[in-house]
Amino acid sequence: MSAFRTMLLTEGKLVLRGFDVVFFGVLMPVIVAVILGLIMGGKPAYEGAGFTFMEQSFGALAAIGICAEGLMGFPLVVADYRHRKILKRFKVTPVSPALLLFVQCVINFAVTLISLLFVYAACALMFGYRMSGSPVEFILAYGLVILAIFGIGMMLASVAPDLKTANMLCSLVYFPMLLFSGATIPYEIMPSGVQKVMDFLPLTQGIKLLKAVSLGAVTDHLLFQILLMAAFAVVCTAISIKFFKWE
């Protein structure tokens, strides 16, 4: 078997053995979706709205998995493998340690997509959710937000001098993003003053993009969000590569 396939298989099994990735990446978004659905499910998003609260929130719920994998799962594994010199060990084999990182990237990407699938299934089966926007456009937007958030995570893992700092940086970014980007607590129920602050979080903009696409409300206004996500993806990835340390 090729090195890539063997590593993907092995690292994949390791992820399943760990409780955290499955819980935070897949179960938690589903739990939030169910709670939100039970409370607000069939109600219209606001008085006179043409869509339900659920329909409006789907883009946000879908982003919880991205947040968990991109800001916790992926960067912490990288920081841990570097800290414990597992990457260094791969440096004295014919395979590049970069392959190990790539494998992690693929796995976390896959977990995020699985998370999306589960959230969709929960919303569709329990609350009759249907996406009014184009699924293809949604997947594209979802991929773009993944690149931006994974980029931020990678950057944190690269600039952190040690595992402790990486842990701290990731928590400092993860929890505010989870709570104040609209991923868990709906953006729409926040006072407008708080919303203005929330707007500064990149994931808030990413969620706005996902919401608009899922509602089929694709307009020129989205260009700002698209460019912002692309910029985060490019700049953060570049920084993470520039500052990356194997050990």
Add this chain to the structure above:
Amino acid sequence: MQKSLIAKGLSKKYGSKTALSDFSITIEKGEIFGLLGANGAGKTTALECILGTKKPDAGSVEILGMDPVKDRKRLFQKVGVQFQQTNYQDKITVKEACEVAHSLYSKPADWSRLLKMFGLDNKQKQPVNELSGGEKQRLSVILALIPDPELVFLDELTTGLDAKARRDVWKYLELLKEKGLTIILTSHYMDEVRALCDRICILKQGSTVILDTVDRVTESSPYDNLEEAYLWYSEEEVEIDECV
């Protein structure tokens, strides 16, 4: 005779502290070479500069005729490395660690045979992190041998092993030596060095004190056994009193 390794004038400083200075060795094919010295004498730095995991400030290295940095991928097909402390991915099992190592090489050795040889074949399903210190140590030696290497680096190969396991490892390394394997090892056990090594190099504060065959190192000291000769060369006598 063919040279397995040529290192010339390797030097490395960490800040103002000299970790290795003007280190040169030439190792023949099929030789077992021991790198000795107290903790902090520069053994691991020497190994890392040779392997290219640390960049030496000066000097050059050629392993099996290749540059360890530029020809990394080609070279490490034929070279196995055991680092002093090996960490593994969380929850990975012995079998999985072997499978991953096996998948990296073009002509790897049979890992299940190696596990049997080192008495770990009944531990295949066990998570590596739950192995005892000695078992972990044996696993790290096995992983270094999975490439079916022409040259293997073993940093403190039997630390933590019981007497029987040490003998088993020695016996197996001798067997591999007969088949032409070149071994470069570090060790704190002089009985091990006596039993295995053809030549040794003693380092002290980063400098080579002596480099010769085991017998000649002993003969050129005022003592008649390797242990005391080693302590004399590395000037550790003071510490013996403390240990006793």
